[in-house]
Structure formats: C-alpha cells, structure tokens
Amino acid sequence: MAAGESSTRPRETGKFRSQRIQIDYYRHRGGLYYFKWILSGIALLMSGGYAAYALTSNSASRHLSTGPVAQVHASFENDCGQCHQDYTPLGTDSFQLDPAASLSHLESACQKCHKVGNHYREVLSADWKVVDQNCALCHSDHQGRDFNLVAVSDAACTQCHSQLSSVCSSNHQPRVGNQVTQFTKEKHGEFTSLMQGDRGVVKFDHGQHMLAGQVNAGEKGGLTLAMLEPSRREQYRQPGQSDDALVSMNCASCHEFDGNPDPTSILSGDEELGRYIAPISFDEHCSACHSMNPSGRGDDTLPLPHAAPWAEISLLLETKINGSILTGKMRKSGDDSQQVPRPGDGLGTPSIDTLAASASTVDAAVALVRTQCTKCHDDETITDEAIAKFGASTAEPLIPPRWFKFGLYDHAAHRKMDCRYCHEAAYPVDGAKPSEALDQNSVMIAGIDSCTGCHRKINEPTPSSLTGAAEKLIGGQSTWASDSCTTCHRYHTPQSDLVHMGGLQTGEAQP
C-alpha cells in the first residue's frame, strides 16, 4: 500500500461504479462479431459455389469420383453413366438395397466390353451366385490411374475356396480341394490334375528316346543320322554332328511351346506362348524313325497315312503289292515263272488274275502294319471307331497339350530351368533305358512340392531344397516368385473348360 492510502470506503457510490463501465456495453458489437458473419458468408458462398461447379462442370467426375479410374477405363471417365445407374449401389462392397438389380446392372455394364465367363455359377448356391455377379468385388475401380484392376488379392479367392462345399449347391459338390487357403501342400493340396493320372492311350518311353542312338551306353545298333531320310536329318542333328553320329534327342526335339490353340478360349488367359505344349504330331515328330510301312524303311518306302481307316490302309497296301508284282519286285505266292519284266513295259498288260494280290498277302501286310501301330497304341485305340473318334476335329489330342486342367503353367516363364527339375521321371536312370516303359501309366510331372519352394510367401526364407544340385537345375532363375492365386488360376473359366475338365460334375459328391 502506498503512503497516504486509506481503507475508508464511504465515497464509493453506485454512480461511481456505473461510470467505470458503459452501462450498455453489451449492445455494442465487437469486431469478432462481424468477423464471424463475414467468414460464415464467405464460407457459404465459396462452398456453395464450388459444390454447384462440381456438380455441373464437364469435369464432374474429377470432383465427385472417389478416385481416378484405371487407365483402361480413362476414356469414359467423365461419362459416369457408362457404369453407374443413378441411386443404384455399384461399389465393390456397397450395402445393397436390391442386390439382384444392382449386380445385374453392374455385370451388364462390365459385359458391354468384357465378354468373359462366370465362375462355375451353375454349381454355386444362390447366395454365392450373387457374389459371382459382383465384378467389382475383384476389379474395384477408382483406385488410381495406374491401379492394376486384374491384380486380385488371395482373399478374394479364399473367401469361397476356404469353404467350397458350402459355396456350392448341395447337388454340385466340388471334387477339387474344399479348403484352400494358401499355396502349400497342406493348405492347397496336391494338384488335382496330376492325381487323375495319365489316360495311358499312347505308349512311349521317354527314357529310351533320351539316350544317344536310343540304345544303352556302349550298346551297338544305335540309330544314326545316316539312317534317317536325308530330308529329316537336319531336324535331329545336334551342332557339330556328322551323318554317322548317333541321333541324340532332348525335350525340345518333340515339345514346343504353344498357346491355347482354341481361339474361342482366348479370354481364359491361356493364349500366351508357353501355357500349352504344341500337340505331338506323328508326321512331324515320329515318322522320321517310325514310318508305317510293311516293308520297312528303304528306297521304296511307301509311307502310310497316320490314323487312316483300315479299309484305306488295306487298299493302299494292296495297291503297293500289285505295283511291286507288276514291276517284278515281288512275285505272287506260288508264282515260280521267274518272268523278267521288259524295260518300259513291265510284265505286259496285266490281267485280273495277275493284278489280284492274294487276300492272305494283303492281310499279312495289314497285320504287319498293325504291329507297328501297337508299338505306341493299344488294340482298343486303333479300331476304325476309335480312329474316327480321335480324329474328329473336336476331339482332344491323345496326349494333353496342357496337363494342369485348373491351373495355368507357363513353360516360357520357367524357360531358364532345366526340364529335369519338374520332369525327372522322364529321364533315363544312369544312362540306361528302363526295363519296361511305364510312361503311359504315370504323369511325369513333379507335384506341388516342386513349386512351393519358389512360390512362397515373400517373408519366408529360401528352402534348403533349392540349394546344391537343385541350384544348377534352376539355372540361375530367381528362387522367389509370387504365390498368389492369380499366378496360376483364372477366374473367368470358359464353360468349355467346365465340361472337359470334369472338375465339377452334377450330382457327384465330394470324394
């Protein structure tokens, strides 16, 4: 307290107090009050103006869209109506008020351009048929210009395949793995296609054909290039080989990469080279050594057409025999006249008697040809009926050009690897042919274990099975590759696959 201050208070009157503050001070609006209204007005005008502009401008999608559409859809980015129907949910995971209407609209919108098949919809239960209709479940757009619409997460697949029996209708139970959740032997199971085995319709010994000269090491009588027709020698000649060299074949001698030969299947994603192996052709791959001829290989070889009806074979053989008789190259049975054909005239004008080769001669020739057929085929598959059936344009090749019916294997992507890594069983053991060829009884493709070494979770270490000898077979290829479902599988399975793969069949219970 300063000197002279007093604590007496008699002079503080109401008048003094009222004078300290303006009695109507609260009526005065301060700057903040006006600032508030000005800012509110500006905000109202700007936000309202922007909203109006966003709704009416030509680039409305840029403002309203939840994100840029993928590059492949960019051309109609500003035409929302191409896919969207007003007030009809279309989103990937939208809450559907009327699922049937919404998803039908979505599916038809996509199929304006994408004519793809559904995913076994015929065998799905009603609830999952709706899921199958929802294209956006896997192909969610508006994720950015560079978003990959076909990069589907494994979860999209496993939501069904982890409980496949409940996804399929009761009378269409699956024959493939019921609970597939990951690409391991335990959680994926062995490849169904391999478990179905080889149909065994063509007998073939891969081991023998991989040997030099097709004989065991050190054995005599091996096939040399000189024993082949000159026109076919280059096909089998290895670099630096002379005509005296033994014929040495490898996988590529017969197996060539191919895509799906069926042009109607192009949307199944298997048209790329390497998805298939070109079908083995007798004329191209076998006939150089295995010419069908009753008299064996030689200058007067008469190659018979492969898979021709037996009546045609008989006629050709009879003609051949008659020709040989007339040119004096052979005599009829019981003919000991020892006639010598005159140059330019043969044996003269033939009579019916001289032309007619005996039935027994022709039959013997046919029987000889039949033995040549049965070297690779069994008796049931060389009947006229079987030949007609296999020769039909719609018939599948006897040797499947693609063994994996449900998954896609890409030979081209694995081209650096030695074929032996997956097809060890096709190679001769210790340079010797097996005592008995079993190729027609087994699928000589390694199981899922040969895949899971590389195709594994990215955070899993490289397994020991890929080191040592396997390292050489891998050929320097990366020892890690994606294990996602879409690496091998495609969703939009063509209806034709459903039929001839036999994976899901009506009325069959799960094994």
Next chain:
Amino acid sequence: MLISRSQAKVHFVPALLAAIITIAGIGWYVMECLAAGQLVGGGSASGLACGIAAGSVIVFEMLLWPRKALRRLRLIPAKYWMAAHIWLGLASLPLAIVHCGFHLGGWLPASFMILFVLTILSGLYGLAVQNILPRWMLRNLPSETIYSQIEYVSARTVDDARSLLIAACGRQRSTTDESSPDPDLVESAPQSIVVGAIRQSGKTRGRTLETRRVTQARQDSEPLWNALAEIQPFLLHGASAITPVTDRQQSLQWFSRLRNACSEESGFIIDSLQQFCDQRRQFDTQSTVHRWLHAWLPVHIGLSVAVTVLLAAHIWTALKYW
C-alpha cells in the same frame, strides 16, 4: 467450456455416448474389413453406418447455432449442449475417416474431408485455449476488464489520474481551461478520491474501485503534471503509443527518476500513476489473449458452414453415384 473434475457430471454422458458410437462403428468396420481381406469403402454396411453417424453429428453440431439464437427457449441447459457438441464432434472424425475408407477420393470428398478435419482442429484449439487462457488471465491479469470496455476504462483512468493530480497539486496552470475536471471529482478533491484499483479479497484478485485520501503535493505540481502528459498517450492507447513507459523496464527506470525528482509526499501520486501504467499494460496483454481466445470461433463457424454445405453435396452425389 471447462473440462475438469468439477465438470465430470456434465461430460460423462456425452463422452460415454461418443465412445460407444466410435468403438461400435470402428469395431464393425474392422470386422467387415477382416472378412473382406481389404479396406472396405463408405458404401459398405459398416462404412455407410459410420458415414450416417458422422453426418448426423455434423448436423447436430450445427444445431448449436439455432440453440444459441433461440436461447430464450431454454432448450436444454447450454452446458449439456456444449458437452455433447464437444464429445460427439470428436467422435465424428474417426467415424468419418472410417467412412471414407482411409482415402480422400475426388476433389469434392477430399475438400469436404480436409475442411472437416480443419473444423475439428479449430474446435480442439478453441477447447484448449478456453481451458488454459482464462485460468492464466485470472492469475496474471488482475486488472482484466470487459474486452470491449478497455478503451473506455483507459479513458476513465486518465480522468482518475487527472483528478488525483488536481486534488494533490491543483490545476495545471497552463492547461486550466483544457483540462477542467469532472465537477463531482473537484468537489471531493480536497479530502479523498475514488480510483480504479487492484484489490485482493481472499483468493480472488481483481480490479475494483478504491477510495484514496489525497495528500498535498503542490511543490511537485509541475513535474507531476508533466509526467501525466508524458504517460497519457500510453494510458489511452497502450503499446501502440511511443512513450517512456511503453516498455516495462524503461518504465521502472522512468518512475524511479520521477520519484527521485519529487518530494516524498508525492510518492503516493507516483505510485498511483505507475499502477495506472501497469493496468494499461495488462489491458494490452488482455487484448492479445482475447484474440487468441476468441478469434478461432469465427474460423470454426466459417469452416462448419462450408462443411455443412459440402456434406449436403456429398450425400447427394454419393447416393447418386453409389
């Protein structure tokens, strides 16, 4: 609005309600994401529910405006309304983030989201300063007065100072005509004078009126009147005026010199003048703090208005292009 233990009852129900809504919404969303194996969007069942909840909260928040405009209707006590405004507003942000599936989307939803976040942040700022600054002002600005009355009170302080000098020293010779005091003050001049002063009563300190007996200091009339003339611009206009007492340190030195130049009887007058300067300095601080304390509100309201408009546009476009 204060958030303290004493206000727990007011905050408990809306805070609990906000927590339940937030946890339920996020929990549902997480479960749906786990089932789908990816982040689901705003059109999913859980995303839509979170969006509806967040949108409803925004509408509710804006109802605070009519509530204040119609305060005469006494629609629920304002403190409960404010508590719900705060807690539900806070809950709406995570719900909105979940609703948008953790991405901004096009420019309209992105603008909407950004403005919404700014609105929440401005509200949080307001909540923080309202809980911190008033307490600080109570402790550090005992001279605090009504913000709009600072200039008026400052003018009254100059009048007080002048009356004090007239009572103690008599009228200033050269300015007799210009500075005629209030007749009421003149009447009381010889005995005592009432001035605005800082008092402390118990734990509360504040500015009030005080009656002071005036001592005679006529021998220092000239330096005291000159001193008042020098500090008067500061008393009227605060820190914007350039005077010897504008700076606190220089002010101490200046009053010290003035005290040395005057007789001991003038000490009471000089103390009062120094106190008037301190008071004005506190008014300046109060002005600054007042802007910190209240300037966020126009921004918050402006952002809220924009958010509400964009919410309406978003609802319409989202439903149309669902």
